[in-house]
Amino acid sequence: MEKEKLKENIMHGTVSFPLANYRWDKDTQFFVKLHWHNETELVFFKTGLFSVNINMREYKISAPAFMFINSGDIHSIVSEEGCRESAIVFDLKMLSFEYFDGIQYKIIRPLLESKMQFPQFVFEKDKIWQDVKKLYESIIGEANNKELASYMKVKSYLYQLIACLYENNSFINADNIEENDIYKIKNVKKVLTFIHNNYSEKISLNKMSDLVGMNTQYFCRYFKKLIGKTLTEYINEIRIEKAAECLIETGDKIIDIAISCGYENIGYFIKRFKEQKHMSPSEYRRQTKSK
Structure with a gap:
């Protein structure tokens, strides 16, 4: 593995x-x-x-x-x-x-x-x-x-x-240390590891809840309580961080980076990027490369 x-x-x-x-x-x-x-x-x-x-x-x-x-x-x-x-x-x-x-x-x-x-x-x-x-x-x-x-x-x-x-x-x-806490940590590691390994692909709520043997409704509450973010928020956070790394380390086109990080809609990608980095992808690339 x-x-x-x-x-x-x-x-x-x-x-x-x-x-x-x-x-x-x-x-x-x-x-x-x-x-x-x-x-x-x-x-x-x-x-x-x-x-x-x-x-x-x-x-x-x-x-x-x-x-x-x-x-x-x-x-x-x-x-x-x-x-x-x-x-x-x-x-x-x-x-x-x-x-x-x-x-x-x-x-x-x-x-x-x-x-x-x-x-x-x-x-x-x-x-x-x-x-x-x-x-x-x-x-x-x-x-x-x-x-x-x-x-x-x-x-x-x-x-x-x-x-x-x-x-x-x-x-x-x-x-x-409570056994329940150890169980929670193992479950979260499973989910977070899967997201980090597959952030470029479509990640469904059903897939994540099945991974830890929970129904989707309970999994949503479980994940939010433990991580402090919804599943969608966390996935977007990881994708944007990966995109930011690509913007610095490669000369790839922004649209290609967006697709490689799991975004099919370039407009949605730019919106999410601005929310997390407080600037557009092109501004981020320009500022970081000029330092």
């Missing part, structure tokens, strides 16, 4: 050191669409207001705050203009021990198997705030150095971070 397109396929870091750090310091709105990945992510909201969706739950976050994204979490982030944030994304397997010991048994393996999960948020008022902030800054400070000694330091800081969370009982026991 083809890898789900909803699943992020970017390699974070390198094969020899699977950790990367990212930063957003532009004055425009920060937007990360719904996706998921196997890696663990630690996000630092430095300034501003952020709207976060994690496994179909909405959170409004006022910086400063830290957010953990556990392996497999479906998530998206939207900020107001002028916000500042950064993140580290890493493969937990880099912390696994070849020699099996108590740490591997009680902490590392449960994290790898998702039987234990990182806390969703750490706020400034929390007891561990200063420790987490100091360790995060230490990781960022060494992560871009390509020296083996720096990689060793980063790993040591990650172990210290895990020790801090463990010592303060901050980890979440997966047994406390």
Whole structure:
């Protein structure tokens, strides 16, 4: 089976050191669409207001705050203009021990198997705030150095971070996560993956409801409640994002891009594009290519 397109396929870091750090310091709105990945992510909201969706739950976050994204979490982030944030994304397997010991048994393996999960948020008022902030800054400070000694330091800081969370009982026991929530996440992944794989084709409500074994009426309410958008709104959002990528990365005619993204009516495509990007496709191409 083809890898789900909803699943992020970017390699974070390198094969020899699977950790990367990212930063957003532009004055425009920060937007990360719904996706998921196997890696663990630690996000630092430095300034501003952020709207976060994690496994179909909405959170409004006022910086400063830290957010953990556990392996497999479906998530998206939207900020107001002028916000500042950064993140580290890493493969937990880099912390696994070849020699099996108590740490591997009680902490590392449960994290790898998702039987234990990182806390969703750490706020400034929390007891561990200063420790987490100091360790995060230490990781960022060494992560871009390509020296083996720096990689060793980063790993040591990650172990210290895990020790801090463990010592303060901050980890979440997966047994406390409701089975119904896990079922919902699996269902949503099915639907979103299908849309990402087939956005260029006609996607019917009947097809989507059959995919998760629901009648169409219930599925409409179910999808809107979990995603915060109707099925049509979400499909259009994905199609417009794909069209925007094509406008930047190719010289194809706008009508050809519209058709390749599932729009047979060019007028409807332009209307939808303007609603989402606040400018026409031709204006978008011109502005982005001139930067």
